[in-house]
Amino acid sequence: MAYVPLADQDHEQELHHPHSWVEKYVWSQDHKVIAIQYGGTAVLVGLVALVLSLLMRMQLGFPGTFDLIDPNAYYQSVTMHGMIMVVYMLTALLLGGFGNYMIPLMIGARDMVFPFLNMLSFWFYLLSVLILLASFFVTGGPTGAGWTLYPPQTTMAGTPGHDMGIVLMLVSLAVFVVAFTMGGLNYVTTILQFRTRGMTLMRLPLTVWGIFVATVLGLFAFPALLVSCIMMMFDTLLGTSFFMPAVIESGTALDYQGGSPILFQHLFWFFGHPEVYIVALPAFGLVSDVLSTHARKNIFGYRMMVWAIIAIGGLSFIVWAHHMYVSGMNPYFGFFFATTTLIIAVPTALKVYNWVLTLWEGDIRLNAPMYFAIGFIFTFIHGGLTGLFLGNVVIDLPLSDTYFVVAHFHMVMGVSPVLVIFASIYHWFPKVSGRMYHEGLAKAHFWITFLGTYAIYLPMHYLGFLGVPRRYYAIGETDFIPASAQTLNESITIAALIVGAAQLIFLFNILWSLRNGEKADPNPWGSASLEWQTPDTPPVHGNWGDKLPTVYRWAYDYSVPGAKSDFIPQNMAEEDVEMEASAAKGA
Amino acid sequence: MSLFKQITEKPWERKGIIGGLKPEGTFKSPAERVALNFFLTAASIVFSLFGVSYYIRMELPDWLPIAEPTSLWFNTGLLVMSSVLFQWARNVVGNGGSKNVKIAFFGGGVFAILFIAAQLQTWEELQLAGVYLSSNPAADFYFLLTGLHAIHIAGGLYVWIKCVFRMVTGAEAKEQRLSIELCTVYWHFLLVVWLVIFAVVANT
Amino acid sequence: MILAVVIFALVIGSVIFHFASPWWFTDIVSQWDSIDGVISITFWITGAVFVLCNLFLAYCVYKFRKKPGHKAVYEPENHKLESWLSAITTVGVIAMLAPGLFVWADFVTVPEEATEYEVMGQQWQWNFRYPGADGKLGTADTEFISELNPFGINPEDPNGMDDIVVNAPEMHLPIGKPVKALLRSNDVLHNYTVPQFRVKMDMVPGLVSYLWFQPEVTGRYDILCEELCGIGHFIMRGAVVIDTQEDYDAWIASKPTFAETQAMAAPDLAAGQAQYAVCASCHGAGGEGNQALNAPKLSGLQDWYIERQLNHFKTGVRGQTEGDQYGASMVGMANMLVDDAAVRNMSAYIASLPDVPAQPTIQGDIANGADIYDRNCAACHLDNGNGTWYTDAPKLSGMNDWYFVTQIKNFRSGIRGLHAADPYGEQMVSMATAMAAKNTDDTKEMEDVAAYLNTIR
Ligand code: HEA
Numbered sequence A: 001m002a003y004v005p006l007a008d009q010d011h012e013q014e015l016h017h018p019h020s021w022v023e024k025y026v027w028s029q030d031h032k033v034i035a036i037q038y039g040g041t042a043v044l045v046g047l048v049a050l051v052l053s054l055l056m057r058m059q060l061g062f063p064g065t066f067d068l069i070d071p072n073a074y075y076q077s078v079t080m081h082g083m084i085m086v087v088y089m090l091t092a093l094l095l096g097g098f099g100n101y102m103i104p105l106m107i108g109a110r111d112m113v114f115p116f117l118n119m120l121s122f123w124f125y126l127l128s129v130l131i132l133l134a135s136f137f138v139t140g141g142p143t144g145a146g147w148t149l150y151p152p153q154t155t156m157a158g159t160p161g162h163d164m165g166i167v168l169m170l171v172s173l174a175v176f177v178v179a180f181t182m183g184g185l186n187y188v189t190t191i192l193q194f195r196t197r198g199m200t201l202m203r204l205p206l207t208v209w210g211i212f213v214a215t216v217l218g219l220f221a222f223p224a225l226l227v228s229c230i231m232m233m234f235d236t237l238l239g240t241s242f243f244m245p246a247v248i249e250s251g252t253a254l255d256y257q258g259g260s261p262i263l264f265q266h267l268f269w270f271f272g273h274p275e276v277y278i279v280a281l282p283a284f285g286l287v288s289d290v291l292s293t294h295a296r297k298n299i300f301g302y303r304m305m306v307w308a309i310i311a312i313g314g315l316s317f318i319v320w321a322h323h324m325y326v327s328g329m330n331p332y333f334g335f336f337f338a339t340t341t342l343i344i345a346v347p348t349a350l351k352v353y354n355w356v357l358t359l360w361e362g363d364i365r366l367n368a369p370m371y372f373a374i375g376f377i378f379t380f381i382h383g384g385l386t387g388l389f390l391g392n393v394v395i396d397l398p399l400s401d402t403y404f405v406v407a408h409f410h411m412v413m414g415v416s417p418v419l420v421i422f423a424s425i426y427h428w429f430p431k432v433s434g435r436m437y438h439e440g441l442a443k444a445h446f447w448i449t450f451l452g453t454y455a456i457y458l459p460m461h462y463l464g465f466l467g468v469p470r471r472y473y474a475i476g477e478t479d480f481i482p483a484s485a486q487t488l489n490e491s492i493t494i495a496a497l498i499v500g501a502a503q504l505i506f507l508f509n510i511l512w513s514l515r516n517g518e519k520a521d522p523n524p525w526g527s528a529s530l531e532w533q534t535p536d537t538p539p540v541h542g543n544w545g546d547k548l549p550t551v552y553r554w555a556y557d558y559s560v561p562g563a564k565s566d567f568i569p570q571n572m573a574e575e576d577v578e579m580e581a582s583a584a585k586g587a
Numbered sequence B: 001m002s003l004f005k006q007i008t009e010k011p012w013e014r015k016g017i018i019g020g021l022k023p024e025g026t027f028k029s030p031a032e033r034v035a036l037n038f039f040l041t042a043a044s045i046v047f048s049l050f051g052v053s054y055y056i057r058m059e060l061p062d063w064l065p066i067a068e069p070t071s072l073w074f075n076t077g078l079l080v081m082s083s084v085l086f087q088w089a090r091n092v093v094g095n096g097g098s099k100n101v102k103i104a105f106f107g108g109g110v111f112a113i114l115f116i117a118a119q120l121q122t123w124e125e126l127q128l129a130g131v132y133l134s135s136n137p138a139a140d141f142y143f144l145l146t147g148l149h150a151i152h153i154a155g156g157l158y159v160w161i162k163c164v165f166r167m168v169t170g171a172e173a174k175e176q177r178l179s180i181e182l183c184t185v186y187w188h189f190l191l192v193v194w195l196v197i198f199a200v201v202a203n204t
Numbered sequence C: 001m002i003l004a005v006v007i008f009a010l011v012i013g014s015v016i017f018h019f020a021s022p023w024w025f026t027d028i029v030s031q032w033d034s035i036d037g038v039i040s041i042t043f044w045i046t047g048a049v050f051v052l053c054n055l056f057l058a059y060c061v062y063k064f065r066k067k068p069g070h071k072a073v074y075e076p077e078n079h080k081l082e083s084w085l086s087a088i089t090t091v092g093v094i095a096m097l098a099p100g101l102f103v104w105a106d107f108v109t110v111p112e113e114a115t116e117y118e119v120m121g122q123q124w125q126w127n128f129r130y131p132g133a134d135g136k137l138g139t140a141d142t143e144f145i146s147e148l149n150p151f152g153i154n155p156e157d158p159n160g161m162d163d164i165v166v167n168a169p170e171m172h173l174p175i176g177k178p179v180k181a182l183l184r185s186n187d188v189l190h191n192y193t194v195p196q197f198r199v200k201m202d203m204v205p206g207l208v209s210y211l212w213f214q215p216e217v218t219g220r221y222d223i224l225c226e227e228l229c230g231i232g233h234f235i236m237r238g239a240v241v242i243d244t245q246e247d248y249d250a251w252i253a254s255k256p257t258f259a260e261t262q263a264m265a266a267p268d269l270a271a272g273q274a275q276y277a278v279c280a281s282c283h284g285a286g287g288e289g290n291q292a293l294n295a296p297k298l299s300g301l302q303d304w305y306i307e308r309q310l311n312h313f314k315t316g317v318r319g320q321t322e323g324d325q326y327g328a329s330m331v332g333m334a335n336m337l338v339d340d341a342a343v344r345n346m347s348a349y350i351a352s353l354p355d356v357p358a359q360p361t362i363q364g365d366i367a368n369g370a371d372i373y374d375r376n377c378a379a380c381h382l383d384n385g386n387g388t389w390y391t392d393a394p395k396l397s398g399m400n401d402w403y404f405v406t407q408i409k410n411f412r413s414g415i416r417g418l419h420a421a422d423p424y425g426e427q428m429v430s431m432a433t434a435m436a437a438k439n440t441d442d443t444k445e446m447e448d449v450a451a452y453l454n455t456i457r
C-alpha cells in the first residue's frame, strides 16, 4: 500500500509542553518519564517478589529453622512471587518501561501517538499494583492458589486467601489488562504509523520488532486472561458455575454444578503461553541490539531474525496445551501440541545461532552490557533445551509438576530476560541519565548474578529428575528421594541468598551513578541506531529538537568496509559518510 | 509496497531515503483508526473466547437452554436504528456535507441508550420469569454476554458524548469527521457482535 | 577473555556434574521403559547441542574479543548457512519428537485386558475402589457423598454393590498385569503420581481421567499429589504396594465391599459402656479426662477417630515409640478390646458421651494463636475446631489444652505419627514441625494456639 504523508515537516506532531514540576514528572505525558515511572514501579514490585522468593528458599533449604513462613504463608509467597515476577515485573518492565522509552526514540518520533492514553496506562498499572499489594493486608491475606489460579481451589476453603485475596487478585489482573491494552494500542500504532521518514519496517532495530510483536501478542492474549478473570469472578462472587463443578468443601457439598475446571486451564494457557513469549521477545530484541553494538558487527541474518520473531509470535498461539498434558484433558490433543511445541524450537534456534554468528568475526568489546548479553545466550540455550524435554509429551509425564519445570522456566524466564534487562539498563544508562555507570561494580554484579543463578538452577533440574514435586512446602519423608536432595536444596538456597543480596550492588550502582557517574558522551558506544543520535542527552521532551531525523540506512551499519568510522548512524546520508582514503568510493 | 515485500527486502542493500520526504505510516488511515482496528480485534477475541466457552460449557449435562424473550427482536431493532443513523451521519460528512449530520449522530447515540435501557428491561422480564444469575449456566452466559456488550456500548457512548459536547459547543460537524467515522465503525462492530450473541442464544 | 574461559568451564562443569552426580530418576518399576528411552534420546541430542553451541560461543568470545587493529567483518547474512542450520535443527527435532509420539500413542491406547481401579482424591486424602467380582465399577456422583459413602457410589446401581472400597491411603496391585487407573476428585484438582511408574495424571472434579501401566517389581511405593490442591498439598501422601498375585488376592479379600460397609450393624452402645468402666478410672466416668493421671478428655471426639487411635494403640502404631510414656500405658488398655466389634462399640459409646469443654489451664497470646490456627489448622480441623471426617481431622475445640501441647510436641519430635502405618499422623507431623519452636522445650506457639482453642469451645 502506498505511503501517505502523515504530517508536514514544519508542522510535526504538536506536543503538550509541561510547565510545572508535577506536570513534568507526575502527570507527565512524555514517553520517557512514563517509561521511568513504569520501570521504577516494576523494579520495586520486583524486589517484593524477590524477597518472597528468598523467604521460600529459606524454608526449602532449611525447613523448620526459620519461623518466618508457615505452609499458608509459603503458598501465598509462591503465588505472589510467580504472579508479580511474570506479569507485574517482567511484562511491565519490558513493555511499559523499555517499550515506552525505546519506541519513539528508535523510530524517530517525538512521542507516542496518544500521550494522554499512555499516561493513563501507567496510572492504571499503578492502580493494579496497589490493588495487588493491598491483598497482603486484607483478612486471609493474598491468594495462595498458585500463579495459575486453577479453579476450583482458588475459591475453596483450604486455599490461603480464598475469601478476599483472590477477589483482589482478579480485580488487579483485570485492571492490569486494561492498562496493558491502553499502552499496547499506543505502541503498535506508534510503530506502524509514526516512523520518521526513511524508516521502513526493515530498518527498524530488532528491539522495536521484539516489542512490536510482543505487544501484538499481548493485545490478543490478554483478552483470554480477562475473560477467565471475569468468569471466575462471577463464580466466586455471584455463585455461577462456569468453572465450578459439583464439589465438596470440608465434607459439605457446595452449591455449584457442572462447570469445567479444564475450560479455565485452556483459557489461562491461551493467555499464559503467549505471555511467556511476551516477556521473551522484547528481551530477544534488546539483546540483539546490545550484541551487535558491542561486537561492532551487524546483526547476523537480520531478516531471519525478524521472521523468527514473527514466527515465534504466531506459533505461540497454538502450543498452549503443552502446559496441560497431564491435566486430564483429552489426551489425543497431546499429539498436536507436542508437535507444534517442538516446531517452535526451530525459529528460536535460529535466533540463537544468529546471535552467536553475530559474534563470529566481530570485534567484541567485553564490557558489562556485553557480559550480560553473552550470559543470556548461555542461559537461554540451557533453558530452551530443557523446554524440549517438557514439550515432548511423554517426557512431560514424569517431569511435569516437578522442580524440573521450575528449573526450566527460571532458566528461560527468571534468568535469561533478567540478564537482558540488566544488559539493557547498563547499555542505555548513559543515554537515559547522561552519566556512566560504574563498570567495576557492574561486572561484579554480573559475575555474582550469572554464576549464582546457574548455581541455583542447574542443580534444581536434578531435583526434578529425582522427582521432587514443585509447590511442596517440605519434601518430608519419601521412599525414593535421597537425603542428599536436602543438601542440594541447601546449596540452592545459599546461592539464592547471595544472588538476592547482589542485586543491592546493582541498585547502588544505579543510584550512585545517577549523581556521581562520569558524564557520558551522547553516543559512548558508537551505536548506529537512532536513539543515540538525539540532539540532547538525556533527550528532552520532543526528543528531536526542531527537526525529525531522516533515516538513510538500517540500524546495523557497523564496520562497513571502506568507511572510516566503525559505525554509520542511521541518520547519516550516504554522501556524508567519510570513506577511508584507500577504499574506492561506493564499493 | 506490499507488506510482504516490505518485510522481505534486504535493508542493508538499499541506502538513502525510501519513500517520500515526509514521515509516513504503514497504513493510509489515521492513527486513531489503526488503533481502533487493533482494539476491535482484541474485543472480538474477548467475545469469541466467551463464545468458545459457551459452546464447551453447553456440552456439559446441566445445561438448560433459556427461552429468549421476544422483546429481544425489538431491542435488536433499536440497535439497528442506531447503526443506521451513525452510517447516515458518516455518509454525509464523508461526502463533505454537513446537512442533518448532527441530528443523525445525536439520534444514533440516543437509540443506543434506548437499546441499553431495553436490554435492562429484558433482564427484568427474565428475572420475573425465574431466569436469574446462577440459576443455570445458559442464563449465566446470557447475563454475562449481554452485560459485557452493554458495557462496550457504554464505552462507545463516552466517546459519543465527548463528540456531542464539542458539536453542541459550536464545533462544525466536518471537524468531527474522524470521530463520527470511528463511532460508526465501532457501532457496526457492536451490532455484529450483538447479532451473533442473539443468534447463538436463540439457537441453543 | 575470562568470560570465554568461564563459559568453557561451565559447559565442562555441567557435563561433569551430570555424570558425577548421584541424582537421576528413581528406578522404574513399570513397563514404561520406553519413556526412559525417549528421555535418553532427548538427553543426548540436547546435550550435544548444549555443548556444541556453548563451546562455539566461548570460542567466538575468545577469538574475536577486541584487539587493537582488528576490525569486524561486515556480513549481513548467509542464507545458505541459515538454511543448513534450520535443516539440521529440524532433523534434531524430528529425532526427538517421533519416538516421543509413538510412546504417547501407547499411552493413550489402553490395552484391552487392563483391569480397572479407581483413585479418589480429596483434600488431602486418598481413597481407592476396585470393581469387585463383576469386574465393573458402579456409577458414582458427588451428590451421594457422605461419611459412610465417601466415594458417592450410587446406592441404586447394582454394579456398585460388590465394589471394594479402601478408605485409607494405601492400595495394592498385582504384579505383571496391565491396569487402568480411573481418576476422580471430590473437591479440587489433585494429581496421581507414583514416580517409579513414570506416568501421572491430574484428577479433576466432575470428570474421570485415566492412565495405565503394568507393574513389574514388587514393593511399596509412594503416591504423591502433584497438583497444588491447597495448604495440605505437600502432605497428601499415599502408598501403592505391588504384590504377587496371591498376596494381592489375600489383601483384596480382606477388604469390605460397598454393600458390606452400608449394611454394617449399628454398634452396641451398652457393650461399649460395660467395657468403659476400666477406662473411667483414668479418663473419668463422663470421659472428662484427668490431668493428674495425664489422661486426656475423650468426650467430644468423633467415633472414627477414637476407633483409629485404639487400633493404633493395639497394633503398636502409637504408644510404642521411645519417649511416649503416657501413650505406652494405653497399649495394654487398648489390647483389652479383643476384636474390631469391641473397638467399634467402645468408640461409639465414648462418642455418645455429652461433650463438656475442658477447663482451660494454659495462658497464651490468643491473637497469635488465632492467626496460626486460622491460616493453617482450620483447613483440616475447621474454623470452629470441630474437625471433620472429610479431612480425617479430629475435634480440637474443648479438648484438654495441656494434652494439646503434649501431642503437638510429640508430633514435632516424631514420637507420634512417624510409624509407617500412620499416614494420618504423618500429616500432623508435617504441620506440627511447621510451628515455630527454637528448641524441643519451646512450646510458646503451641500454647498460643491452645489458648486460642480455649476461646472457641
Ligand atoms: C520466557 C519464558 C519461556 C520460554 C521462552 C519458554 C520456552 C519453551 N518452553 Fe517453557 N515455560 C515457561 C516459560 C518459558 N518457556 C514457564 C513460565 C512455564 C511454567 C508455568 C507454570 O506451570 O507455572 C513453562 C513451562 C513449560 C512447559 C509445561 C511443563 C509442565 O508444566 O509440565 C512446557 C512443555 O512443553 C514448556 C516448553 C517450552 C518449550 C519447548 C520452549 C521453547 O520455546 C524453547 C526453544 C528454545 C530452544 C530449543 C533453545 C535454543 C535452540 C538451540 C540452541 C538449538 C536447538 C537444537 C536442536 C533442537 C537440535 N515450557
Ligand code: HEA
Pocket (backbone or CB within 6 Å): A042, A043, A046, A047, A049, A050, A053, A054, A056, A057, A060, A078, A079, A081, A082, A083, A085, A086, A089, A090, A145, A146, A147, A148, A406, A410, A413, A414, A415, A418, A449, A453, A456, A470, A471, A472, A473, A496, A499, A500, A503, A506, A507
Ligand atoms: C520472572 C520470573 C521469575 C523470577 C525472576 C524468579 C526468581 C526467583 N525464583 Fe521464582 N518463580 C516464578 C518466576 C520467577 N522467579 C514463577 C512464575 C513461579 C511459579 C509460581 C507458582 O508455582 O505458582 C516461581 C516459583 C519459584 C519456586 C518454586 C516454589 C515451589 O514450587 O514450591 C522457587 C523455589 O525455589 C523460586 C525461587 C526463585 C528464586 C530463588 C529467584 C530469584 O531470587 C533468583 C535470583 C534473583 C535474580 C535473578 C534477580 C531478579 C531480578 C529482579 C527480581 C528484578 C527486580 C530487581 C532489580 C532490577 C534490582 N521461584
Ligand code: CUA
Pocket (backbone or CB within 6 Å): C121, C124, C189, C190, C191, C225, C226, C227, C228, C229, C230, C232, C233, C234, C236
Ligand atoms: Cu492433592 Cu495436591
Ligand SMILES: [Cu+2]
Pocket (backbone or CB within 6 Å): A272, A273, A276, A319, A320, A322, A323
Ligand atoms: Cu508454554
